Amino acid sequence: YDGNNLKISNFTYVDSTGDTIALFYSINSPAQLNNIRIENINLRGDSINGALVGTMVNGTISNCSVVGGTIEDVAGGLSGGLVGQIFGGTITNSSVSGVNITGLGQNGGLVGYMMAGTVSNSFAVQGTVATTSGGSYTGGLVGQMDGGAITLSHSSLTVNSGGLAG
Secondary structure (H helix, E strand, O other), X not given: OEOOOXXXXXXXXXXXXXXXXXXXXXXXXXXXXXXXXXXXXXXXXXXXXXXXXXXXXXXXXXXXXXXXXXXXXXXXXXXXXXXXXXXXXXXXXXXXXXXXXXXXXXXEOOEEEEEEEEEEOOEEEOOEEEEOOOOOOEEOOEEEEOOOEEEOOEEOOEEOOOOOEO
């Protein structure tokens, strides 16, 4: 899907049934998401939260951005500013800016949980990533990273624990 650099504004999704919360529930190879801009996101859930994609399995995200808003995990799930969790694939030339991400589980500026795949030429800036009481992993780019690679990417988010990857 090519968003043609048009923007999606004021996307709000609140759910407490344990379901994935994202614009795209899941993508798999050969799926490609390009040139999508989401502004003023408001997500609140208790499972997998990502502004653009909930679960990514061997797809490609390129030139996508999320600007402004909040993403909150309320029950120990995982949250990412762009993608909830990645099991393979590539995120490139993408960004999250001015988004505040909080929760009990794995929370990251771009990705909540990463098992495999690559994040390159991407960044997360001007926001916060924090675990609430009893939370686990937090990172400026990836909340919990069990595999994969981060190249030529950075974060200047305020992180209450962890570094680029929790």
